[in-house]
Amino acid sequence: xxxxxxxKTASVVALAMxxxxxxxxxxxxxxxxxxxxxxxxxxxxxxxxxxxxxxxIDEVVYANIFEGLTxxxxxxxxxxxxxxxxxxxxxxxxxxxxxQSGVTFHDGSAFDANDVxxxxxxxxxxxxxxxxxxxxxxxxxxxxxxxxxxxxxxxxPNGNLPFNLxxxxxxxxxxxxxxxxxxxxxxxxxxxxSRWVQGDRIEIVKYDDYWGTEAKLDKAxxxxxxxxxxxxxxxxxxxxxxxPVFPAPENLPIFDANPQFQVVIGSTEGExxxxxxxxxxxxxxxKVRQALAHAIDRSAIIDGAMFGYGTPIGTHFAPxxxxxxxxxxxxEYDPEKAKALLxxxxxxxxxxxxxxLPPPSYARRGGEIIAAQLREVGIKTEISNLxxxxxxxxxxxxxxxxxxxxxxxxxxxxxxxxxxxxxxQYDNEALQALMTDLTGQTDEAERMETLKQAxxxxxxxxxxxxxxxLAKTGVAAAGIVxxxxxxxxxxxxxTAVYWQ
Amino acid sequence: MLRYILKRALSLxxxxxVASILIFVTIEIVPGDPASYMLGLNxxxxxxxxxxxxxxxxxxxxxxxxxxxxxxxxxxxGTSYTYRTPVADMVADRLMVSxxxxxxxxxxxxxxxxxxxxxxxxxxxxxxxxSVMGTTQLxxxxxxxxxxxxxxxxxxxxxxxxxxxxxxxxxxxxxAGLKALTLPAVALALPQAxxxxxxxxxSLLDTLxxxxxxxxxxxxxxxxxxxxRHALRNAMIPVLTILGLQFSFLLAGAIIIENVFxxxxxxxxxxxxxxxxxxxxxxxxxxxxxxxxxxxxxxxxVAYALVDPRLRQQA
Numbered sequence: 001x002x003x004x005x006x007x008k009t010a011s012v013v014a015l016a017m018x019x020x021x022x023x024x025x026x027x028x029x030x031x032x033x034x035x036x037x038x039x040x041x042x043x044x045x046x047x048x049x050x051x052x053x054x055x056x057i058d059e060v061v062y063a064n065i066f067e068g069l070t071x072x073x074x075x076x077x078x079x080x081x082x083x084x085x086x087x088x089x090x091x092x093x094x095x096x097x098x099x100q101s102g103v104t105f106h107d108g109s110a111f112d113a114n115d116v117x118x119x120x121x122x123x124x125x126x127x128x129x130x131x132x133x134x135x136x137x138x139x140x141x142x143x144x145x146x147x148x149x150x151x152x153x154x155x156x157p158n159g160n161l162p163f164n165l166x167x168x169x170x171x172x173x174x175x176x177x178x179x180x181x182x183x184x185x186x187x188x189x190x191x192x193x194s195r196w197v198q199g200d201r202i203e204i205v206k207y208d209d210y211w212g213t214e215a216k217l218d219k220a221x222x223x224x225x226x227x228x229x230x231x232x233x234x235x236x237x238x239x240x241x242x243x244p245v246f247p248a249p250e251n252l253p254i255f256d257a258n259p260q261f262q263v264v265i266g267s268t269e270g271e272x273x274x275x276x277x278x279x280x281x282x283x284x285x286x287k288v289r290q291a292l293a294h295a296i297d298r299s300a301i302i303d304g305a306m307f308g309y310g311t312p313i314g315t316h317f318a319p320x321x322x323x324x325x326x327x328x329x330x331x332e333y334d335p336e337k338a339k340a341l342l343x344x345x346x347x348x349x350x351x352x353x354x355x356x357l358p359p360p361s362y363a364r365r366g367g368e369i370i371a372a373q374l375r376e377v378g379i380k381t382e383i384s385n386l387x388x389x390x391x392x393x394x395x396x397x398x399x400x401x402x403x404x405x406x407x408x409x410x411x412x413x414x415x416x417x418x419x420x421x422x423x424x425q426y427d428n429e430a431l432q433a434l435m436t437d438l439t440g441q442t443d444e445a446e447r448m449e450t451l452k453q454a455x456x457x458x459x460x461x462x463x464x465x466x467x468x469x470l471a472k473t474g475v476a477a478a479g480i481v482x483x484x485x486x487x488x489x490x491x492x493x494x495t496a497v498y499w500q
Numbered sequence: 501m502l503r504y505i506l507k508r509a510l511s512l513x514x515x516x517x518v519a520s521i522l523i524f525v526t527i528e529i530v531p532g533d534p535a536s537y538m539l540g541l542n543x544x545x546x547x548x549x550x551x552x553x554x555x556x557x558x559x560x561x562x563x564x565x566x567x568x569x570x571x572x573x574x575x576x577x578g579t580s581y582t583y584r585t586p587v588a589d590m591v592a593d594r595l596m597v598s599x600x601x602x603x604x605x606x607x608x609x610x611x612x613x614x615x616x617x618x619x620x621x622x623x624x625x626x627x628x629x630x631s632v633m634g635t636t637q638l639x640x641x642x643x644x645x646x647x648x649x650x651x652x653x654x655x656x657x658x659x660x661x662x663x664x665x666x667x668x669x670x671x672x673x674x675x676a677g678l679k680a681l682t683l684p685a686v687a688l689a690l691p692q693a694x695x696x697x698x699x700x701x702x703s704l705l706d707t708l709x710x711x712x713x714x715x716x717x718x719x720x721x722x723x724x725x726x727x728x729r730h731a732l733r734n735a736m737i738p739v740l741t742i743l744g745l746q747f748s749f750l751l752a753g754a755i756i757i758e759n760v761f762x763x764x765x766x767x768x769x770x771x772x773x774x775x776x777x778x779x780x781x782x783x784x785x786x787x788x789x790x791x792x793x794x795x796x797x798x799x800x801x802v803a804y805a806l807v808d809p810r811l812r813q814q815a
Binding site for chain 2 (some may be wrong): 043045046052053054127128129130131132133134182183197198199200201206223225226227229230233234236238239359378387388389390392393396397408410413464
């Protein structure tokens with residue numbers, strides 16, 4: 001969720017226009033190369049995916065250097081990885097994983113069931129600093145049956161376990177090398193870590209003894225360019241071959257018009273919402289929240305803040321998920337209805353509230369537009385721009401806010417609505433019961449039904465203002481094949497990437 | 501001379517102590533907890549507590565200040581919260597980019613400013629003088645990041661002589677490193693050269709009007725001889741002051757240029773550390789920059805004394 005803000009838009013636009021004139025002159029070479037340079041806006045603070053939340057860590061290491069028992073496919077499906085297969089006991093309380101054999105870590109040591117036990121016990125242990133520790137709650141025991149068999153025992157059935165174990169936070173690490181994983185990660189993936197020039201780039205190279213299908217590339221470089229203008233220049237100058245999350249979406253038409261580049265627009269797991277403090281008056285009144293929902297014109301926000309990239313949502317769920325229900329109808333743009341609802345709630349003259357905005361451009365630009373739309377129905381907002389650390393302190397932990405805008409990028413995170421202490425402070429027992437049911441359900445059709453009910457409850461309760469699903473807007477040189485179009489998890493999986 | 505230097509040295513130490521307290525207090529007051537930043541939205545409270553303990557954030561501010569300053573005195577800058585590597589190593593790596601860049605830019609700017617300033621002063625009112633004044637006015641007015649973008653557009657995107665940015669590292673060869681720093685150095689040097697040549701010109705004009713220059717001319721020295729033997733040396737004091745300020749600025753203030761050219765320099769490190777609340781890095785780097793600036797000022801003070809004997813005697 002930590003995107004950098006887009007600053008100096010004017011200079012970006014100026015450079016973009018000049019680039020348009022020059023792009024015809026840019027010479028391209030698209031020979032069958034075996035190396036690639038990937039641009040990223042933020043540099044990872046360290047390279048240990050089991051010890052931090054920064055998306056940039058997974059964007060370098062996930063599937064490339066580290067692997068878990070299961071893994072996400074480009075479409076978000078959960079596939080076998082280090083676990084070749086698994087079975088669930090009849091009571092749903094024991095998962096038996098059969099591991100791949102012949103797997104080695106990059107330092108040459110063998111991978112076996114003990115590494116799985118070590119990794120899972122470390123992540124769920126008392127001293128754990130795992131950012132997604134909740135993924136492992138419910139695991140009561142990890143038993144090594146033999147070198148290639150591990151049994152994970154649960155307190156209660158959890159149909160989500162294979163999904164949870166596919167996260168970057170659940171990758172398998174070795175006890176001998178984990179201490180240095182921050183700067184010299186050792187995993188089992190098709191690429192091994194080569195070097196890190198801090199502030200500039202990270203290099204990974206093909207691991208020759210990889211157990212599975214070998215990578216097509218010999219070498220990959222991740223280059224860190226935070227400034228949107230610089231990212232644009234680096235792409236045009238050919239210093240970077242692909243920018244999977246391109247920070248200057250306003251320039252995408254320029255790349256689109258140039259046959260030497262491909263523009264890749266996909267979806268992410270980022271539900272962008274106008275988070276509302278459900279305990280702070282007047283937002284404790286559902287009529288006020290409903291008025292808020294009808295006062296917002298989503299398409300104006302998508303066009304104005306996201307240059308048209310983004311899919312409207314009416315609930316906290318990704319539209320590309322099979323269980324998604326389109327509930328945008330519950331909150332159609334209707335300022336007159338919003339005014340009427342406010343009058344009913346006793347706020348005919350409107351009211352004042354705070355709108356606290358974190359750095360990403362969706363929040364800063366979107367915030368201005370939403371403030372204007374709310375003003376139309378009589379709601380005055382006092383905008384304050386916060387850095388992420390301040391936002392976490394004031395809004396997320398301190399719950400000192402009326403409204404804020406955030407993209408929730410964790411996959412399948414509707415469960416946060418069942419946490420009354422979460423920063424929206426939404427407390428609904430019916431929904432909490434539903435989420436508890438979901439954890440126990442292993443039947444796919446049944447799970448889907450539960451998820452649909454949950455989406456409907458939060459939509460009809462107008463917990464938050466549901467804006468849009470964040471798009472993944474990427475640029476790549478024309479010859480590159482195999483980059484992920486969508487972003488089911490924040491990763492740059494290079495295992496199937498090659499140059500045409 | 502020795503007393504003068506001792507007095508300056510004492511004020512240097514005092515500045516450092518005051519700066520360390522100011523930096524620590526300011527950064528501690530700013531809200532934001534490094535551990536919660538690192539662990540993100542889904543972290544559980546006990547996980548955050550674990551990390552805070554691991555990072556030593558559970559100690560009192562006074563204890564942390566003392567251990568920080570105690571470390572600094574022994575040359576230990578501490579360990580970065582987010583990178584988990586010693587701050588000293590990180591800073592050393594970044595200095596390998598920032599220091600050569602600042603020197604390169606300073607060299608370029610003096611190489612341009614000295615002859616231009618002297619030319620303009622000796623031909624006061626001429627076409628050369630007017631065009632120098634006009635060009636330098638423009639050089640001061642153009643923001644360096646905009647000029648940097650222009651350089652990228654022409655030399656990286658269009659002509660492809662240079663990369664749009666990045667730094668291959670000195671191990672890729674001296675000239676490869678120098679080449680990567682060329683556009684940023686030019687972008688940094690242009691406004692500095694403009695300022696410096698104007699200062700050079702006006703300072704030289706002031707001294708050229710002095711009585712002793714007229715006396716020197718009356719003695720039979722040519723204009724050129726009077727300029728080189730008497731005026732130039734006396735015109736150096738304001739120029740040295742500006743030069744010292746410029747070097748400090750180039751070292752500490754290149755953040756924007758480092759961002760435009762995505763160079764792994766000190767400025768970008770601080771910028772990143774501030775957003776990530778990597779407090780120990782921010783504190784140590786800012787302290788180091790303060791030290792550098794104070795040291796440069798000290799050296800400039802000493803240089804005054806060398807140029808101007810009166811300062812030596814006064815002290």
